[in-house]
Amino acid sequence: MSRIDCDVAVIGSGAGGGTVVAALAALARSGKRVILFEKGPKFDRSRFNGREVDMAELLFEAGGSFPVVDRSVTLAFSEGVGGSTQVYTGTSLLPPRRVIEQWNLPGIDHSDLCERAEAFRVQNNAHLLPGADINENNRLFQKGCAALGWDAQQFPVNVKGCKGSSLCNLGCPNDAKMGTQQVQIPAARAAGVELVTRAKVRTVRPGDRGGILDIEISDAPHPHGNIAKSEWEPGRYEVHAHTVVVAGGAVHSPALLLRSGFAPDFPALGRYWTCQPAHILAGEHEKPLTNAIGHPKSFLYDARIAEDRFFVEACMYFPFVTAKNLTGFGPEHYRLLKAYERLQMILVLACDDALPDQRVTIDAAGEPVVHYKLMPPTITALCNATRAAARIFFAAGALAVHAPSARPTLLTRGDRDHIDERICERHFLPGSVSVSAAHLMGGCRMGTATAHSVTTPQGQVHGKPWLYVADASLFPTAIEVNPYLTVMALADHVAQAVLARESH
Amino acid sequence: MPAAILTPLHDKLRPIAETMVPPIADLDQAAFLKVLALIDARLAGEPPALARQLRLFVKVLTFLPIFFALRTFGGLSPARRLAFLEALQDCPIQKLRVGVWGLRTLIYLGYYTDPAVQAALGYRPYLDGWEGMARDKARQTQGAQP
Secondary structure (H helix, E strand, O other): OEEEEEEEEEEOOOHHHHHHHHHOHHHHHOOOOEEEEOOOOOOOHHHOOOOHHHHHHHHEHHHHOEEOOOOOOEEOOEOOOOHHHHOOOOEOOOOOHHHHHHHOOOOOOHHHHHHHHHHHHHHOOEEOOOHHHOOHHHHHHHHHHHHHOOOOEEOOEEEOOOOOOOOHHHOOOOOOEOOOOOOHHHHHHHOOOEEEOOEEEEEEEEOOOOEEEEEEEOOOOEOOEOOOOOOOOOEEEEEEEEEEEEOOHHHHHHHHHHHOOOHHHOOOOOOOOEOOOEEEEEEEOOOOOOOOOOOOOOEEEOOOHHHHOEEEEEOOOOHHHHHHHOOOOOHHHHHHHHOHHHEEEEEEEEOOOOOOOOEEEEOOOOOEEEEOOOOHHHHHHHHHHHHHHHHHHHHOOOOEEEOOOEOOOEEEHHHHHHHHHHEOHHHOOEOOEOOEEOOOEOOOOEOOOOOOOOEOOOOEEOOOOOEEEOOHHHOOOOOOOOOHHHHHHHHHHHHHHHHHHHHO | OOOOOOHHHHHHHHHHHHHHOHHHHHOOHHHHHHHHHHHHHHHOOOOHHHHHHHHHHHHHHHHOOHHHHOOOHHHOOHHHHHHHHHHHHOOOOHHHHHHHHHHHHHHHHHHHOOHHHHHHHOOOOOOOHHHHHHHHHHHHHHHHOO
16 A cells, blocks of 8 residues: 655545635645545546436436435435536525524634635626526526516526536536536646545544545546546555545545544434435426526525425426426326426425434445435425425416326316315325435534534534544535535635644 | 346336336337346446346236236236326335336336437437527528528
8 A cells, every 4th residue: 555645635526625625725835735535537528418327327426316225315416526516507505694593603604604605606707697598497487486476586607608508417518617626626736736536535544643544546447438547546545644624525424434433433423414305396388498408597486495494496407307307107297208398397495404313324335325214394395395386387377287296296277276285295205206305415514512513613523633524514404505605615614724724 | 238137027127118108119129128228237336136126126016916906017908007006106115116216217217318219309408508509490490491
């Protein structure tokens, strides 16, 4: 096993790790050795062909359908340089005051996080798309909300040179999305931060001068053809770092700490895991509409988060994902798919509670296992969201609405006045309704005591001054918005603590 | 070539797949095997236990109707096949619901990711987005001119 020494090792290159290395650029410029390790390869846009299966297999773990243990929810998260910022839609929302104040953590201040988040909005070119670039699918969402007197908010999105391919979730073929692979990581590398791809960190443990990483560099052939080799030769490495920052995301960060033997000291490790479960609804219109061209996600309606625990967003998905998300099968399901170019789509998301039994564990091989159940309040929130979305669809002129929590699942215009009765929790059967989640949070939550948390509010693992966490696994509860900008703000906050440590 | 996981069960799977996705009935055997090959490729990286569970589940779906209708699944009328699967989809046992959901999702993967099928549904992706759509429309307009 080869030994490598460095000052700071950052594990994971998504919204968290990418932000940390950018914040540590000054350290690299001053001659300190900062290394960013990424489990996946570096992809370039020539690989992004927009085909569903190719891209799902290339960019997502488990093809974008990582199952929880009871298989009632599938999780979508990405690997490769940029992590899930490769496949998000770039919706750039500030952390909500209500949630940050509920966290009630010393040193975590809402206005400070917003200031950092605003800086990243500028850095990532987040802005409101002009009206001419908004497609009909999004306009219908806005129209439906307006007809109901509901206030639809426009998402700022972090794109530059967006051509409207609508393929954000399959990797932008035009490099228009300003994720960490486009902005923060190139800046960090220019300052001297080293990037090592295809590097799987097996364990992290304390050493004489900080932490020791056991890393395996892979040269295994990728099932989808030629993938860039790692910057290091294949094999096992022992990396000795003065400071280690774990930013592998809410599934892999807790899993890494668990397989590294931290569980006995941290009863909260892996626990209080949330994911803002979601599913897609479709409304059928009379005429074709532009849904597969243009930015897919321009509007949301979130006015009822506090009371009803949901928010809804305009969205567009590809035929297979759409087929998967529409409940059922047979002639009616196929008829709706055949209406694809007349479909308006809405994503409904629930704010789920952070509970100790919702958690990440590891299997015998040390790989993550996610124990997550759709709890009754979450199902109620999804049903409330479905009712709201059905009203938006009909108010926008839809002829019919597919609602997974209705039997039969198709609501016609005659059902408009009976939405509350038709959409019902008793029809929401976990396992038969397609629920997926991409907002994965918790597992290494911040707090002030080890009984209920893993890290301090500065992201330092309790009692381990050499070990930090800087990703969505820090969230004590669900953030209740699209999370990437909060992840970046929090990672930047953590990076300041790392900088302070390295400066002494 | 990925390991054959569901392909060997093609005769049992075909009536199930046709019930879940009616146009699969129009596919010839080679095209249907192509659908299954795509599913097998997706399953190649999954734990062997999952493959075993899937194969077992296909057999359960095939033979379970014998207890209710004295016929295998393939021997049922199309309407009764659909009713049987719908009953399982909404049954109180979550593992059965998950099984139906998982199998139908795999069949959707094999069928709806085919670019020709996607085009027939009206899905027309353009890597260059608005420009591509405008170019395509202009070409269609020119083609329509006498």
